[in-house]
Amino acid sequence: xxxxxxxxxxxxxxxxxxxxxxxxxxxxxxxxxxxxxxxxxxxxxxxxxxxxxxxxxxxxxxxxxxxxxxxxxxxxxxxxxxxxxxxxxxxxxxxxxxxxxxxxxxxxxxxxxxxxxxxxxxxxxxxxxxxxxxxxxxxxxxxxxxxxxxxxxxxxxxxxxxxxxxxxxxxxxxxxxxxxxxxxxxxxxxxxxxxxxxxxxxxxxxxxxxxxxxxxxxxxxxxxxxxxxxxxxxxxxxxxxxxxxxxxxxxxxxxxxxxxxxxxxxxxxxxxxxxxxxxxxxxxxxxxxxxxxxxxxxxxxxxxxxxxxxxxxxxxxxxxxxxxxxxxxxxxxxxxxxxxxxxxxxxxxxxxxxxxxxxxxxxxxxxxxxxxxxxxxxxxxxxxxxxxxxxxxxxxxxxxxxxxxxxxxxxxxxxxxxxxxxxxxxxxxxxxxxxxxxxxxxxxxxxxxxxxxxxxxxxxxxxxxxxxxxxxxxxxxxxxxxxxxxxxxxxxxxxxxxxxxxxxxxxxxxxxxxxxxxxxxxxxxxxxxxxxxxxxxxxxxxxxxxxxxxxxxxxxxxxxxxxxxxxxxxxxxxxxxxxxxxxxxxxxxxxxxxxxxxxxxxxxxxxxxxxxxxxxxxxxxxxxxxxxxxxxxxxxxxxxxxxxxxxxxxxxxxxxxxxxxxxxxxxxxxxxxxxxxxxxxxxxxxxxxxxxxxxxxxxxxxxxxxxxxxxxxxxxxxxxxxxxxxxxxxxxxxxxxxxxxxxxxxxxxxxxxxxxxxxxxxxxxxxxxxxxxxxxxxxxxxxxxxxxxxxxxxxxxxxxxxxxxxxxxxxxxxxxxxxxxxxxxxxxxx
Numbered sequence: 001x002x003x004x005x006x007x008x009x010x011x012x013x014x015x016x017x018x019x020x021x022x023x024x025x026x027x028x029x030x031x032x033x034x035x036x037x038x039x040x041x042x043x044x045x046x047x048x049x050x051x052x053x054x055x056x057x058x059x060x061x062x063x064x065x066x067x068x069x070x071x072x073x074x075x076x077x078x079x080x081x082x083x084x085x086x087x088x089x090x091x092x093x094x095x096x097x098x099x100x101x102x103x104x105x106x107x108x109x110x111x112x113x114x115x116x117x118x119x120x121x122x123x124x125x126x127x128x129x130x131x132x133x134x135x136x137x138x139x140x141x142x143x144x145x146x147x148x149x150x151x152x153x154x155x156x157x158x159x160x161x162x163x164x165x166x167x168x169x170x171x172x173x174x175x176x177x178x179x180x181x182x183x184x185x186x187x188x189x190x191x192x193x194x195x196x197x198x199x200x201x202x203x204x205x206x207x208x209x210x211x212x213x214x215x216x217x218x219x220x221x222x223x224x225x226x227x228x229x230x231x232x233x234x235x236x237x238x239x240x241x242x243x244x245x246x247x248x249x250x251x252x253x254x255x256x257x258x259x260x261x262x263x264x265x266x267x268x269x270x271x272x273x274x275x276x277x278x279x280x281x282x283x284x285x286x287x288x289x290x291x292x293x294x295x296x297x298x299x300x301x302x303x304x305x306x307x308x309x310x311x312x313x314x315x316x317x318x319x320x321x322x323x324x325x326x327x328x329x330x331x332x333x334x335x336x337x338x339x340x341x342x343x344x345x346x347x348x349x350x351x352x353x354x355x356x357x358x359x360x361x362x363x364x365x366x367x368x369x370x371x372x373x374x375x376x377x378x379x380x381x382x383x384x385x386x387x388x389x390x391x392x393x394x395x396x397x398x399x400x401x402x403x404x405x406x407x408x409x410x411x412x413x414x415x416x417x418x419x420x421x422x423x424x425x426x427x428x429x430x431x432x433x434x435x436x437x438x439x440x441x442x443x444x445x446x447x448x449x450x451x452x453x454x455x456x457x458x459x460x461x462x463x464x465x466x467x468x469x470x471x472x473x474x475x476x477x478x479x480x481x482x483x484x485x486x487x488x489x490x491x492x493x494x495x496x497x498x499x500x501x502x503x504x505x506x507x508x509x510x511x512x513x514x515x516x517x518x519x520x521x522x523x524x525x526x527x528x529x530x531x532x533x534x535x536x537x538x539x540x541x542x543x544x545x546x547x548x549x550x551x552x553x554x555x556x557x558x559x560x561x562x563x564x565x566x567x568x569x570x571x572x573x574x575x576x577x578x579x580x581x582x583x584x585x586x587x588x589x590x591x592x593x594x595x596x597x598x599x600x601x602x603x604x605x606x607x608x609x610x611x612x613x614x615x616x617x618x619x620x621x622x623x624x625x626x627x628x629x630x631x632x633x634x635x636x637x638x639x640x641x642x643x644x645x646x647x648x649x650x651x652x653x654x655x656x657x658x659x660x661x662x663x664x665x666x667x668x669x670x671x672x673x674x675x676x677x678x679x680x681x682x683x684x685x686x687x688x689x690x691x692x693x694x695x696x697x698x699x700x701x702x703x704x705x706x707x708x709x710x711x712x713x714x715x716x717x718x719x720x721x722x723x724x725x726x727x728x729x730x731x732x733x734x735x736x737x738x739x740x741x742x743x744x745x746x747x748x749x750x751x752x753x754x755x756x757x758x759x760x761x762x763x764x765x766x767x768x769x770x771x772x773x774x775x776x777x778x779x780x781x782x783x784x785x786x787x788x789x790x791x792x793x794x795x796x797x798x799x800x801x802x803x804x805x806x807x808x809x810x811x812x813x814x815x816x817x818x819x820x821x822x823x824x825x826x827x828x829x830x
Contacts (some may be wrong), residue, residue: 011057014047015064021047022068029075034082038093038105041072045101048140055139055209062143066150069108073151076112086113099134100144106131107148114155114163121157122168125176128152133183138191139210145184146213149220152176159226170226171235177224178239181217185256188214189249207251214252215259222263232268233275241279250284257292266303266310269296270317277326285334290344290389297323297352304356311356320358323349324367331374339378340386346371347389350396357400364397368411375418387423390415394427395434403440407450416454428455429480441489448488448501452508455481461513478512478519485523493538495585498531499592506596514603521600525593525613532589532620539581578625578667586624593617594633601636607644611637611654615661622667630667634676641683652692655683659699666708677703681718690729694746698722698753705757705765715757715767722750723776730783737794740787744801747780751808761824770827777830780805 021044028036048065050058075081076089084092089109096102110128113119128148135141156176157168164170191207192200221227221236237260244256257279261269269276276296280289300319304310314320327345331337349367358364371393381387394415397406406412416427431454442448452459458481485505490498502524509520597617600610618633637658645651658680668676680703684696701718704711730743754776758768784805790798809830815821816828 007053007057010050010052011061014050014053014061018044018047018061018064018068022065022071025068026071029071029081032081034084034092037072037075037082038096041069041105042096042098042101044068045104046098048104048143049098049100051137051139055206058139058143062147066104066147069104072105073108073112076109077115086116086118089113090119100140103132103135103144104147107144107151111151111155114152114167120167121155121163122172122176125152125155125168126172126179129176129179129183136187138187138194141187142184142210142213145180145187146216149177149180149217153220156220156224158224170224170231173224174221174227174231174235177217177221178236181214181221182239182243184214184217185243185247185252189247189252192249192251204251211251211255215255218256218259219263222265229268229271232264233272237268237272237275241275244279245282248284250286253283253287254292258295261292261295261299266299266307269299270303270313270319273317273319273322277322277329280326281329281333283330285336286338286341288341288344289330289337290341290346290348293323293326293345294348294351297348301352301355314356320349320353320356320363323352324370328370328374338383338386339375339381340383340389342371342374342378343386343389343393346374347393350393354396354400364401364405365409365411368409368415372411372414372418375415379418380420381418382420387419390419391423391427391430395430398431398434398438403435403438403442404447407447407454413453413456416457421457424457425477428458429477431455432480432484435487436483440487442484442487442501443489443491445497445500445504448504451484451487452505455484459508459512459516461511461516474515475519478516481509481516482520482523485520485527488527493534495531495535495583495589499528499585499588502527502531502589502592506592510599517599518603518606521596522609522613525596525600525617528589528593528596529616529620532586532593532624535583535586535589536579536581536620536624539583540579543579578623581624581626587626587629590617590621590626590629593620594636597636601640601644607640608650608654611640611645612657614640615657619661619665622665625667627667627669627672630665631672631676634662638676638679648688648692651683651687652696655680655687655696656699658683659702663702663706666706673709690725690732691742691746694722694725694729695749697725698750701753701757701767705760705763705767710764712764712766715765719750719753719757719767722746722753726750737787737790738797740783741790741794741797741801744780744783744787745797745804747776747783748801748805748808751776751780751805755808755811758824773828777828 021040025037025040025044028034028040044065048058048062050061053061076086079085082089086109090106090113093105093109094102096105107128110119110124114121114124129145132141132145132148135144155163156173157163157165157170158173159170161173188207188210191210192203195203218240227236240256240260244253244260247253257276260276280292283289283292297319300310300314304314307313327349330345331342346367350364353363353367375381381390394412397409397412416424419427431451435451442451458477485502488498488501488505490501505527506524509517509524512520593613594617597610597613600606600613614633614637618630618637621627621630621633641651641654641658645654662676662680677700681697681700684700685693687693687696697718701715701722703709704714704718726743726746729746730740732739751773754768754773757765758770758773761768784802787798812825812828812830815825
């Protein structure tokens with residue numbers, strides 16, 4: 001092959017010569033000079049003998065030359081201008097010197113011969129297709145036969161054609177096209193084997209450019225009116241498939257089958273599946289059989305969408321079973337078939353199943369089992385394309401089947417096990433994400449067990465699996481796994497079943513080791529608490545319904561004597577109020593929660609989370625009037641606080657959580673509560689920093705004023721203690737500006753707490769008086785006035801304190817304007 005620049009020059013020169021000789025040919029034809037016309041035509045066609053051009057350039061030259069032959073063809077058809085019969089012309093052109101120009105001229109005369117009626121279509125066309133064997137140079141022969149196919153298309157003795165009858169019949173038309181197709185395919189395949197091995201890639205590219213020349217023969221066959229199913233099955237298809245198999249070419253085989261699938265009708269494909277499938281088993285090992293199968297099944301699916309009765313036809317033809325058997329036969333026939341081809345075939349099959357909405361677990365399981373067995377000898381699968389296809393295939397059942405069907409697929413984990421570790425995890429996480437997206441729910445112990453079996457690779461511990469630098473990967477992975485817990489939902493609020501599934505989950509997740517349970521166990525704790533809360537709410541709802549029923553009866557009896565009775569009175573009990581729960585499953589849910597949090601306490605860096613979870617669980621136990629269990633949860637939280645929380649900031653934040661939880665819990669006896677409150681106030685007093693001690697002290701005041709505890713003296717003591725600590729902060733280092741501003745912030749916080757408890761005076765709280773409020777306000781005013789000459793960061797700190805104080809004073813002024821609060825706030829001067 002010439003370099004690109006030389007080839008372009010040669011093409012330009014050749015086209016110029018074609019135009020030159022074509023001009024002479026037309027002039028000679030206009031003058032009726034047959035001899036000169038044939039001579040010029042032969043010279044023009046001689047330019048097609050070149051081997052210096054690539055297929056694309058040769059095509060341009062071929063088009064230029066064959067378009068000019070139309071003028072010669074018209075000249076041949078006008079006998080009065082040249083004085084020769086078509087038979088004589090047919091004989092004359094056979095004396096042309098070179099075979100390639102001779103055959104182009106022979107074909108051109110042959111068309112005129114048939115059109116004139118002097119020659120029969122069958123005889124002339126079969127003679128032409130036979131004589132074109134004389135050109136064996138692949139590219140020359142392909143374009144020559146393409147010209148024959150093009151100009152003879154309207155001359156075929158097809159059913160209903162004017163050439164049918166004496167000129168032949170449909171059998172002859174089919175035979176002509178099949179012979180031309182066969183010879184063209186042989187020429188096309190031969191191109192692969194001409195030249196050195198170094199040019200293999202170039203030859204493959206050239207062949208791809210020329211393939212449509214071969215495929216057009218099959219298109220012409222599909223357009224014949226006389227080809228019915230019987231002829232297609234008995235004559236057309238066997239010859240095509242024979243050529244597909246015998247050519248043994250990895251480019252030709254998939255292309256020809258693809259053209260076959262695309263050009264012939266769906267009904268024909270449906271009726272001849274065994275023949276096509278059988279051919280697929282005989283293809284070369286590296287042929288992408290999966291793509292061919294996908295194309296065929298895709299064509300049938302389109303047919304199913306357009307034709308209502310197609311699915312019935314599919315069942316009658318047993319399409320799925322035959323496709324399945326085809327896959328297995330192909331694999332059995334080729335031990336060395338690449339993994340990507342195996343996956344490609346089964347992916348096509350699975351897509352077919354999805355489109356037909358076949359959701360029977362048995363069918364899907366058979367497909368997956370066969371896939372697993374087929375790939376077993378090819379592990380590990382390291383082909384990226386095969387891995388990608390396999391991952392996509394495994395997602396098919398998740399998108400189309402309900403969860404119970406998917407989880408019943410015994411072969412699903414087997415297929416997952418064939419993947420490399422990284423892809424296994426991607427697929428397993430994809431399973432969970434799909435279930436979450438589809439809002440699926442796990443409703444039985446078997447489903448829970450099977451799902452965790454599916455995703456075992458991201459649940460079970462693997463020593464040294466993650467390095468420190470990969471901890472974020474593990475976190476993302478396990479946060480997805482944790483979402484499985486929220487899919488567990490027993491039907492009809494069956495608490496016994498729910499707990500059985502959660503306990504199984506506990507045992508499975510625990511095997512993941514500390515690295516994993518740090519992320520998964522918090523979700524399990526919340527699921528256990530949610531289960532317990534549902535039990536409590538269910539019993540409360542029953543009790544509320546019973547009380548409402550009783551109240552309705554009482555109202556009916558008393559209606560005549562109490563006309564003003566409020567019939568909208570709410571008889572439900574606040575969720576924070578203890579109420580005895582009869583269900584035995586509540587304690588079991590709390591036991592699950594307890595053992596799960598206890599396991600979490602053994603994980604480094606999760607003590608803070610475990611402490612908060614113990615407090616969450618304590619609230620649930622408290623509302624169920626389970627005092628001893630609630631106390632146990634508080635004790636465990638306190639142990640963690642004392643032994644494992646060493647960071648000062650965390651100590652402060654967790655102390656507020658403890659205070660808030662203890663404030664809401666009303667189940668404890670006086671002695672038990674006093675013990676817990678004493679420990680809490682002690683934690684406050686032992687905080688490292690004085691400002692934290694101050695905030696802790698006034699926050700602890702809430703522990704002495706709850707729904708059930710009303711201790712004004714202790715509230716007052718806490719508030720006074722906070723003032724004392726704030727004073728100490730102010731006076732540190734002689735009362736420099738930094739300490740005074742910090743103390744001012746504490747005073748404003750104390751003032752807000754004073755106002756809170758002052759508002760509680762309506763409930764009997766006497767801890768804060770007007771005089772105490774006024775004194776604190778005046779002290780803050782005095783401190784603000786004494787702070788001057790502030791610079792640097794202290795300016796921002798002072799501005800924040802002033803803004804906070806201004807907000808508090810604005811609140812007091814607003815209270816003065818409220819009729820219901822005006823009397824209490826009237827004496828406060830701001």
